[in-house]
Amino acid sequence: MRIKLSALHATIDFDYTPEELVTKLGDVGIEIESMETTSVRFSDVFVARVTHAAPHPTHQKLQLVDLDLGPRGTASVCTAATNVLEGDIVPVVVPGGRTADGMEIAARMFGAVESSGMLCSWKELGLDGDLLSAEEKEGILHLGAGAVVGSLFEQAWPVGDTSFEVSVTPDRGDALSVLGLARWIEVLKARQANQPFDIGDIKLPLPSALPHARNDGELMVTIEDRSLCSSYIGVLVQDVVSGPSSHAFRTQLYQLCVRPVSRIVDMTNLCLKQYGQPTHAFDYDRLLEHRIIVRTSLPGETIVTLDGVLRLLEPGTLVIADATAPVAVAGVMGGLASSVTATTTRVVFEIAHFDPRAVARSSRHLGIKTDAAYLYERGTDPGLTVSAVPSVLSALVREQCLGSYISRVASAGIPVPVRPSLSLDLVRVNGYLGSDLGTEDIRRLFGYEGITSRVTGTTFSVTPPSFRGDLTAWPEYVEEIVRMEGFDEFPSHAPRLLLRRGSESPLKTLCKRLRQTLAGIGLVESRTVSFVHQEVVVAMGLPPAPLLLNPLTEDWDALRPTMVVGLAGAALRNLSRGREGFASFETGKTFSVRDRSFEEETSLGILLTGKWQDTNWTTPALSSSIFVLKGIAESMLHDLHISFAVAPFDGPLLEPGASVLISSGTTSLGTLGILRHEVGTLLGLERDAFYAEFSVDALLKSMSTVTFKEFSKFPSIRRDIAVLVDSSVTAGELQAIITENSGPLLKATVVFDSFQGGSLPAGKKSVGFSMEFASPDRTLLGEEVDVLVGFVETALASRVGGILRRTRS
Amino acid sequence: MPSTIDEIRSALEARLTAARDAQDVRNAQIEYLGKKGTLTALLKQISTVSQDQRKQFGEQVNVLKQWAVQAIEQRLSELSSTTRRYDIDFSLPGQLMPTGRKHILTQVEEEVESVFLSMGFDIEDGPEIEQEYFNFEALNIPADHPARDMQDTFYLAPGTLLRTHTSPIQVRTMKREKPPIRMIATGRCYRRDAVDASHTPVFTQVEGLVIDKGITFADLKGVLQEFVRGVFGPSTTVKLLPSFFPFVEPGAETAISCPICGGKGCPTCKNSGWIEMGGSGMVHQNVLQEVGYDTSIYQGFAFGWGIERIAMIKYGIRDIRMFYDNDLDFLSQF
């Protein structure tokens, strides 16, 4: 909500600077989001009356305008504006003066005519365009009737001011008006002076009786459900003439940050802004049988709202109806058919208190957000405003629409029921706050806010003022105690808690460990958004991912079923900025949908593309490859003490023949391989990418506990062999033969070489193994190891036709 | 080969003078004093010399040996003080090593977790796809309450949504366990905010909850104070301002003394010396009743802060989008 300092000063006396006001209101929980001070930047601008306007004798596009400047005499100016007529009240900057944008004004000749000044539009005056009507922003600004001719413009229009943007939490609906803010300023003053809250300090009229009426018109108000609408007052005004608001009213609206529309609408907006009470104007002659019924809508009922949209009402929507049909959605928006037009002469003003939830429901269901609904949802004051506003509005109508009169005041739900008091215990309060307050302290603190309290022993009976709809339970009163005493005044200490160890889930611990290991290997952790484009998911050949009902953008309409999309995006971003490689991982949730039930699991994605290792003078560059990725996976699994096996795998994301399923026992841990080129292209990656994805839940399941194993303390002996085999024989098969045939003394085997082509026969490959032998209880002899290698060689020859290429010791 | 004592002495003398480095001297040492050295051989000759000359010869050889040992030592020390064996250009970079990193949000998250673990808090977890009940109703945010406007929500199905905060983990924990409860939860949350410098639809929260007999507002202040000291440094102080969050009452916005200017005022704290970090307060009666706790016995506090916000303040990061861009130039800084 926007409001100007001058409007607050007009309502309550206070001597805080704007900055102090912002801090002090913030201290009691009313946030002023921003503050802007506008100064008078023009000079020598006067209010003038046009006494004569005629075309310029020689300049076709100009008008010659004679002005009456009151005590300052007369002047003649030329203007290109077309909206200047005799009798208009306009601002003029005279020679020697200056416009808001700094233009110096001097007398100037247009043909044979001297122009001694310049008529101004809102721009030359630096006015706030947001607070002006379309007409006011067209051509020369017109001041309404009542502006004093000859006065300085800054005296006729509140130009220099400070405007505040008030942003309150949902429980502070009571601060969403000038009156509301003034009440909080009164609270600040009361607290500072250690005096009780005094509503009498507020200069707005707050009459407590309904307005007098001539009682010559018919109007009947009925409320069907008092739980949805506690009070409703209809004020019938006759002999209304529509038109723009007067100058004085207009400038008041400017201070209230209300854009003018028409006299009647302006008056309802003033009540809303000044008192925090939404009001609505109906055309009396469009209300069938002159009846107003507050009821819930029936199945199939519709209404064309003020914005011209035909809306089907959800049954049970709170509406205002005439004898037959809804004429307004209560608290949200009026109907078009019953709205006030330029020809309306009889108006019914609605002043009511609706249930916040009912208004919120309608507003949300219909998708209409209005200032009225915003206020009603946050709770309006059922007491003061419902009694004061009808009188204030009536007085305003009589003043602004000369000749009109109050014909009838029809109401239901008056008087407003008194709020019940609530009991509060001192021991409970201190036990909640860890404080040491006495009954008198609390009475005093309540007093600042106008909360009445009676004390019996250590028990308070508290009654809130009617505008504090937020005070319904004892902890809310505790909050007021804290608010008034100041949050900083309360003690702070470490809680007396039982000594114990904090714990975290094994999954969380595992995630930390994975991130630590992978970062240590040289991968950078990414965090990407969890949204993907369903089109991409399906194009990748994956099952459809969980869809969002209300995505932020079309590209982010589903939840990621895989980490690859986000990681590829991160890779793309870095590569497009000239990086030569990207090696990254991400842990987080991936999502799936099965039989309309959504599932999530913790996943780990690893993506490599381009350069894996940078180069410098000591180090050659190393490209990422499928075996770099496999090495990372092996290292990670080794760290977790997970024994695993790999098996060929065909999946949608990875190239067939270049991907494997990694499993431990019967548990699938994840997949690893070269990213399918189609998938890479789809994700914008041009180079080869290598991708692995693991289920962290599966990794957790497969982790084994470590127990110590005896190891050989005797020197080991190495033997290398290289065998020539058919290309179809895998290193894993050869490894298995070696392990099987070398006996228990084999400690480790390393594949030191694997190649084909070159001098080798077609269809053959050479694989080199380095075997390490050791005994737990003695130093081995070379001869006995040679015997074991001999067994291996024989087995390789007979099982896979391996031809020994060389043996090295 | 020199055969007389004088010859040997002058030969060694010349050799030592010519030595350019310690290795040369050591080589000479081996040549003369080693097992097969010239002097050693001379010592062995003593027994073969005739009886009458033996004593004199023996003395001469021993004098020579003593001189040799001393001369070698002296030359070694001379050389070590005047010459270097190596002359390495250490401005050259070392061999490249892996430069992997945890994401900055992970680093901050783990730091926050370790502060609370050390205070005996459990770290709880919960689903990101959440039921409306746990995310809203159970937290005293009924349908059609304006508080729902504070958190624009992504829905997957009616009643099923992406959690807008980590607070549903509070509810799940309380429904599962009886007091005392002392927990935090960190995790990803979702709000339907358009992306700008201070909003991303995905963000990370840390949530805390303590419920027991006699837990007070003063305890909340004490725990938050420990937390900010642990994360932002020992001189950081915490200040509470009245605010509204439906699941707490009294509710407070928590501000910390600006760690950048130390409270003097700077652009980050908009010259106020304070920076708002997140919400906190005493757990609302409705929330405790909803999980079946006896509110006449148990009470406690809760708080929820943004991990991104903590990282932004701690490291002076201005744009929240950077966390999710994963630019290596950004990630490698932390």
Ligand SMILES: [Zn+2]
């Ligand atoms: Zn600062």
